[in-house]
Amino acid sequence: MSGETTPYDQVRAGNADREAVVSRLNKAFSEGRLELTELDERVSAAYAAKTLGELRPLTADLPAEPTGHGGPTGSTPTGSTPPHPPTPLRRPTSTADLKQAALELAHQRINAKVARDHERTLRRQQRRDLTRQLTDTHPVLAWATASTICFVIWLVSGITGGGLQAPWFLWVAGPWGALLLMRYLGQRSS
DSSP: OOSOOOGGGGSBOOHHHHHHHHHHHHHHHHTTSSOHHHHHHHHHHHHHOOBHHHHHHHHTTSOOOTTSOOSSTTTSOTTSSOOOOOOOOSSOOOHHHHHHHHHHHHHHHHHHHHHHHHHHHHHHHHHHHHHHHHHHHHHHHHHHHHHHHHHHHHHHHHHHTTSOOOOTTHHHHHHHHHHHHHHHHHHHHO
16 A cells, blocks of 8 residues: 555645654654654655655654554544554663764754855855956956947048048047056055
8 A cells, every 4th residue: 555645645734744743753763763864854854745645655664653543643544554563672762862863963954054154155255256356357358348449430430431530539548548557556556
């Protein structure tokens, strides 16, 4: 029956159904049936589940609870899953083990957050450096582009208009270029 889907699997899961699955997963973890990372993955999947069919596989490989219902509250029709005999515990679980597991999980999450923050800081620094490089060369590129366009217009109008006139493009390129040169020399001296 584990591979088949039933119309019941398409029923939307409620908060009580999700909480029952999470409770069962926590119990399985405390019994030593699940590793910490597996518990974390399954709990995340349980809270993300939208239908009862998405909840069922999360506890399918776990033995049925002693109360007789093997899944979320009301999620398994009567008689669909035969009760499994309880299996012996693999390792004793104490409060100290649970505290240690919680500390390890917190440590992993903190380290992951620190790594993400470090990567974010590096990306920001790279963006700042790139912006700084572009801003340093951007005024010169703008000046060169505008000057070239004006020169080409002057040249084309001179050739097609019957003769070259006064070099008016220098009125655009000259003052602007002089300002950029003064800025560059000022930056070199400081």
